[in-house]
Amino acid sequence: MCGIAFVLSGGRIVIAPSATAAAASGTRFSEEGKGVTVAELEAALRRRGPDSLGNHRVRLCPDDTILGDAGCDGGDDVVGGVGAAELCFIGATLQLRGAEPVSQPLVAQSGSVLVYNGEIYGGIHIDIDGNDTQSLLSSLESCCCCDPHIVVRDEAYPCCESVGKSVPQILSTIKGPWALIYWQTDSKTLWFGRDAFGRRSLLVHWPTPDDSRFILSSVSPSPFSRNNSASEVNGLESGADPDFSDHTKVSYWEELPCGIYSVHLKDLGNNATCMKEGSVIKVMKHDWTDSSLHTLIRWERKSVVPIVDGLIPDQSSVDNGNHQLSPSFSNSREAEDKTSDWLEKRDQQSDFSSSPANCITQSAHRLLIALRESVMLRTNVNRLYQADLNKLADDELAPIAILFSGGLDSMILAALLDQCLDFKWTIDLLNVSFDGQLAPDRVSSLAGLKELQRISPLRRWRLVEIDTDLANLKGESEHVMSLIHPSNTYMDLNIGIALWLAAGGDGWVNRSTCNMQESHRYKYKSTSRVLLVGSGADEQCAGYGRHRTKYRLGGWVSLDEEMRLDVQRIWKRNMGRDDRCISDHGKEARFPFLDESVIKTLLEIPLWEIAKLDDPVGKGDKKILREVAKMLGLREAAFLPKRAIQFGSRIARESNRKNFGSNRAANQASAGSVEVHQHTR
Incomplete structure (x- = not known):
């Protein structure tokens, strides 16, 4: 960075x-x-x-x-x-x-x-x-x-x-x-x-x-x-x-x-x-x-509408190329073989036949290969960076960290990073909360840590609990306001503060939770210079509530149009703001879900295999990523509902109370879209 x-x-x-x-x-x-x-x-x-x-x-x-x-x-x-x-x-x-x-x-x-x-x-x-x-x-x-x-x-x-x-x-x-x-x-x-x-x-x-x-x-x-x-x-x-x-x-x-x-x-x-x-x-x-x-920028999917609405079409109705490895993967046999071998060890074998029942499994396998290659490219610890790391004590050796909510996206990144990173390195999981142990993201992060420890017991996982109180953030909030600029709404500020604090990695580690020998809680600041972030997963896999609304009102075509709009405006709504907040700590944000090959792979998969929004929340949204999670052995994470960081960390609730008096008043004022400098209580 x-x-x-x-x-x-x-x-x-x-x-x-x-x-x-x-x-x-x-x-x-x-x-x-x-x-x-x-x-x-x-x-x-x-x-x-x-x-x-x-x-x-x-x-x-x-x-x-x-x-x-x-x-x-x-x-x-x-x-x-x-x-x-x-x-x-x-x-x-x-x-x-x-x-x-x-x-x-x-x-x-x-x-x-x-x-x-x-x-x-x-x-x-x-x-x-x-x-x-x-x-x-x-x-x-x-x-x-x-x-x-x-x-x-x-x-x-x-x-x-x-x-x-x-x-x-x-x-x-x-x-x-x-x-x-x-x-x-x-x-x-x-x-x-x-x-x-x-x-x-x-x-x-x-x-x-x-x-x-x-x-x-x-x-x-x-x-x-x-x-x-x-x-x-x-x-x-x-x-x-x-x-x-x-x-x-x-x-x-x-x-x-x-x-x-x-x-x-x-x-x-x-x-x-x-x-x-x-x-x-x-x-x-x-x-x-x-x-x-140009194809990625236009974001045109090959197959959007099933032949019979609500039913998975016969395989012959799906583009013949949808289940073939693209040219960018044909030269990545090592990554494919390693993934396949690993899947066998997990007893997650699938019958990759051409029957309609296996279409989603085949597509999820393709996406898993693309995501694994993306993570591998972004987590290579080269000679110069290793030389810096060797100056640290063994318990500080964590070159790569993850902005970690314990949700579906961050759990997939953690499991893939575990595959790609040498076992001598610790992986820091950075979790921020504005409500101590009660915030939803803190609860899911603790559950997620246990699941990661189950699928990879030899890895040293370190959950960094970053606790803060919005009332104590004064100069920090003003500084983050300058980082998110020209974005200037309360939603931008809430997300920016949460990202900035999480990226700083300054929190506490519970030794017993992280399976360390001693049991006390100690102060810790992550030295990781590379942070993996799950940005782009919701936009490409129908993870937002508005996607479900668009599908209910306008069907597959309306859903596809909304997802395309999300991807094409992500630079203005998300990426610049998030890059500035994370990088302010001298750390580099990397976004595996926004790798060109991952985007290409997702566009080649029929939309009804990406999401099935007739199913309940936590099942049909981001359906293909839930299949990927199952392949990685993440049984519990595969059913977690989507939760945005401002809600999962509870900063939105605290911000609403501080700036609008209550959540109810904030909702009536549509607080998320209110510009900070225009609002006075």
């Missing part, structure tokens, strides 16, 4: 979404930024990347010359030289992958600059113990340097065939979460963006009359999530691109929509839309060029 940022200032340059460039040309902007400073950005990013912090500055003159790096200052970001533009790159690193420490920003021999926050699990070759950022920079440096704003589509670049791929073509192939900012010096082009599902946060500040700078950042510094939630942007919203905004008042920060973007800064003087006011540079959004990625 890293924290990245970029500031473009000086030179009277205004960056605006393409549809708003004309409107921006008539807006008077200040020459100096009055908003966030580089020093404030660095302080916020350092919490995400505590191992190193660096910056690099490029000065670009109107005559197209580039001045040398002098380092970014921490003050008012004033740029020397009339008409010069300053490009300031900031990178803070949490070192988890690679054989040797690597500090960001990375600067190539050509002068190109890269700050990257992500992991690469496919699409670009990474050597064993290689570093993702270095490998990505090497691939990007081989790209063609055509002006990206003069071609209609990336494949039409005139020099791609003779020189190499375009930047969008390289980025479209990456499997895994990412956000990046890349300065391609030869073409004078700034590239930036985030992966198709928004699994890594990237915020954008579009220029305003008060602060004309263009800023990108993984997180908002605290002062600029408060008192900057509704800045007026004169003219910028008229006819705006709907991807960016549809309001006349916008936040200082916005979530950058998923995608690949570029800004071409060559010949600044010639590109001025309004010479008196300065150069208005438009942003270009590029198409994803990988066809398989």
Whole structure:
């Protein structure tokens, strides 16, 4: 996990979404930024990347010359030289992958600059113990340097065939979460963006009359999530691109929509839309060029409606490819064989015949293989990370932790992690409660721990009980408010606080519960730097109550449409917020259910095998994951109902009482959707 940022200032340059460039040309902007400073950005990013912090500055003159790096200052970001533009790159690193420490920003021999926050699990070759950022920079440096704003589509670049791929073509192939900012010096082009599902946060500040700078950042510094939630942007919203905004008042920060973007800064003087006011540079959004990625983004399922409504269709009515291993798994025989062998040891053999009764079992087996491979990719403890762990005492050796409610999703992740992780490591299970031992998630976590101990008695499982009282959280709540920004509802804040506290891992361990030799309860803070999170399971497997409502009112088609909407908006509703809250502790959130191969596998399975919402809660919702749980030997967890973290931890109840007087009053006010800064008791 890293924290990245970029500031473009000086030179009277205004960056605006393409549809708003004309409107921006008539807006008077200040020459100096009055908003966030580089020093404030660095302080916020350092919490995400505590191992190193660096910056690099490029000065670009109107005559197209580039001045040398002098380092970014921490003050008012004033740029020397009339008409010069300053490009300031900031990178803070949490070192988890690679054989040797690597500090960001990375600067190539050509002068190109890269700050990257992500992991690469496919699409670009990474050597064993290689570093993702270095490998990505090497691939990007081989790209063609055509002006990206003069071609209609990336494949039409005139020099791609003779020189190499375009930047969008390289980025479209990456499997895994990412956000990046890349300065391609030869073409004078700034590239930036985030992966198709928004699994890594990237915020954008579009220029305003008060602060004309263009800023990108993984997180908002605290002062600029408060008192900057509704800045007026004169003219910028008229006819705006709907991807960016549809309001006349916008936040200082916005979530950058998923995608690949570029800004071409060559010949600044010639590109001025309004010479008196300065150069208005438009942003270009590029198409994803990988066809398989397009399929996932569209989220189109092969089989939605059974031939006879309410009955599982004959096998011949199901797409012939639904029960074949996809090409991405055909090269993963080792993972498949290990899973099959393990299933036999669990006496969970199934007759994988083509009879209709076995369709769900076959599909669940396919999903189990995909999930296991996803967890394995995300839990490899490489040489550099192991070296850090070896400095710890034996009872602290827990490289990977799970945000653990004891529910279906976290239990599946725990069982799969047990298969993938060397037995010398302890697994930390992080559970947060705002009602002590009485919170539903605490009750289920204790039951879940016993079940994990039953299926894997040789593993050291450590349940970390993180207990707190909302009334005692003051400065912490304000800090989390800055992390969730630009999200600003009570529901966002409640979820954010619960995630932030759980990720911190600062709680208590009961030795007797965890089968340790002594029986007392002791204070413990988890040192795990990688956290597995179950995000994406409910969206893809019909786990929400609204899915049941949509199915009841509109049948299979309506259910499929609602699930597609959930997946396509997960970047804005969940992922950016959750990434910022978890990463604030210098820890990296990884989301196995949102792996590209897992998404692909689920889309190839008929919807009636994913969920059967005529059945009761705890049985028909997320039906396929319940089958996976049974295959893993998780008999009790397979029947647990869905419970959101804000309810399972009971923070929502405590928040309702504190801010609205009672649960009843909060329900009448629809408290979850109320904006925090607009509500006063």
